[in-house]
Amino acid sequence: MIKGLIAKKIGMTQVFDENGQAIPVTVLEAGPCVVTYVKVAEKDGYDAVQVGLVERKPAKNLSKGEAGHLSKREIQPVRYLREFEIPQGVEVKVGDELSVSQFEKKELLTVVGTSKGKGFQGVIRRHGFGGGRMTHGSNFKRAPGSIGQCAFPSRVFPGKKLPGHMGDRKVTVKNLEVMEIIPDKNLILVKGAVPGSRGGIVTLRKG
Amino acid sequence: MQIMHELEKSLMNREHPEFRVGNTVKVHLRIVEGSKERIQVFQGVVIAIKKKMNRTTFTVRKVASGGYGVERVIPLFSPSIEKIEVLSAGRVRRSKLYFLRNRIGKSAKLREVRRAQ
Numbered sequence: 133m134i135k136g137l138i139a140k141k142i143g144m145t146q147v148f149d150e151n152g153q154a155i156p157v158t159v160l161e162a163g164p165c166v167v168t169y170v171k172v173a174e175k176d177g178y179d180a181v182q183v184g185l186v187e188r189k190p191a192k193n194l195s196k197g198e199a200g201h202l203s204k205r206e207i208q209p210v211r212y213l214r215e216f217e218i219p220q221g222v223e224v225k226v227g228d229e230l231s232v233s234q235f236e237k238k239e240l241l242t243v244v245g246t247s248k249g250k251g252f253q254g255v256i257r258r259h260g261f262g263g264g265r266m267t268h269g270s271n272f273k274r275a276p277g278s279i280g281q282c283a284f285p286s287r288v289f290p291g292k293k294l295p296g297h298m299g300d301r302k303v304t305v306k307n308l309e310v311m312e313i314i315p316d317k318n319l320i321l322v323k324g325a326v327p328g329s330r331g332g333i334v335t336l337r338k339g
Numbered sequence: 340m341q342i343m344h345e346l347e348k349s350l351m352n353r354e355h356p357e358f359r360v361g362n363t364v365k366v367h368l369r370i371v372e373g374s375k376e377r378i379q380v381f382q383g384v385v386i387a388i389k390k391k392m393n394r395t396t397f398t399v400r401k402v403a404s405g406g407y408g409v410e411r412v413i414p415l416f417s418p419s420i421e422k423i424e425v426l427s428a429g430r431v432r433r434s435k436l437y438f439l440r441n442r443i444g445k446s447a448k449l450r451e452v453r454r455a456q
Contacts (some may be wrong), residue, residue: 143343146394147350151371152419159346319346 135338137162137230138185138215139320141245143330147311147321151201156323162336164318168207171215175187180217181224184210187332214335233315235336240307245334247329249300259293303327306339350393353405353416355423360385361431366399366413378421381411384429386436400439408440 139162146154147214157260169182184207194202194209202209218224235241255261255276264272271325276295280288324332358364365382383401395415403409413420 145343145347145350145392148414148416148418152417154371154414159343161342165410314346317342317346319342 133217133226134181134218134222135234135286136181136183136214136231137234137320137336138183138212138214139163139331139334139336141326141328141332141334142319144325149311155311155323156325157323158326158334160320160322160326160334161318162320163231165230166207166210167224167226167230168202168205168210168213170218170224170226171330179213180193182213182215183230185212185214211267212333213280213284216335216337231315232313232318232320235310235313235320235338237310237313239310240339241310241322242304242306242337242339243308243322243334244302244304244337245332247299247301247303247327248329250298252296253298254295255293258295259300261293344392347391347392347394351395351416353418353420355415355420356425358385358423359428359431360434360436361429363426363429364399365424365426366411367423368413369421370421380386381413382426383411384408384412384439386439387434400436406443416422 139160142159142161144156146156149155164186165183166186167181168184171178171180171182173179184202186208188304191244198213199209207227250257254274256263256274261276263274264270266273276293278295279292299330305324308326309323310320311323313319320336322336362385363383364385365380368379368381370377370379381399381401383399385397386400387398389398391439391454393416396412397415398410400408400410
């Protein structure tokens with residue numbers, strides 16, 4: 133079986149480990165998921181498995197494309213679709229179900245999500261620039277400073293750290309330990325923080 | 340939110356004798372030193388209880404030898420707590436007794452014991 137799931141971030145709390153240490157955990161409502169499509173290299177260019185998060189969504193809210201894609205394979209409407217790699221030697225077929233019980237306690241996961249949007253931010257918050265002094269007649273407070281030279285190269289290099297939109301992008305966090313699994317509620321407790329706000333959709337992978 | 344509430348409730352999985360702010364308590368704590376485990380007793384006045392479901396903590400203050408105030412913040416549902424003994428109750432009118440930190444000596448520190456009901 134593939135090791136992957138789509139999950140919803142519920143919130144954070146703490147649990148105690150066997151040494152009595154309080155461990156911060158993120159609560160994720162993961163799955164149940166269903167395999168909606170299997171991509172094959174000959175046809176789609178690469179091998180992957182498309183997985184949908186089973187959640188009530190009225191069929192009328194699906195777009196025609198989504199509805200056709202799912203009904204063709206006789207799958208109930210799903211709200212979110214994500215893709216996962218297929219490990220070598222693993223057989224998957226459309227309609228296979230995935231749940232939290234595929235993971236084990238102490239296993240390390242990779243969590244991918246969309247970080248909280250911070251809006252248009254300056255260079256100090258976005259890139260950690262030092263900035264200038266605030267007092268003693270300072271004319272250089274939070275500005276980025278020089279962004280290049282004049283005669284040569286007489287342009288700004290691509291990738292120069294400047295103010296702009298921060299957050300709301302794909303963030304991957306690796307090696308988060310599974311602290312607890314509650315299969316009958318589809319909950320998985322993962323050590324540490326997970327990108328995104330509560331209610332955000334993340335994907336879980338092994339490793 | 341509902342899920343969170345239920346989960347946190349299920350994590351409140353220990354029973355302790357009821358105690359309030361102002362009570363003097365004896366907390367028996369399991370201390371692990373290398374491979375050995377022993378019980379340490381911490382006795383003092385409960386000066387604060389911060390209620391947050393399974394993350395509830397309480398603060399115990401004692402005055403150690405040399406007149407140094409020592410405070411410990413203890414998670415109520417910590418498995419390290421062997422047991423809690425409630426020794427006496429002080430008469431208090433507020434929920435956080437942080438003013439005790441600025442007081443020294445017997446007259447300022449000790450509180451009246453509430454009459455037994």
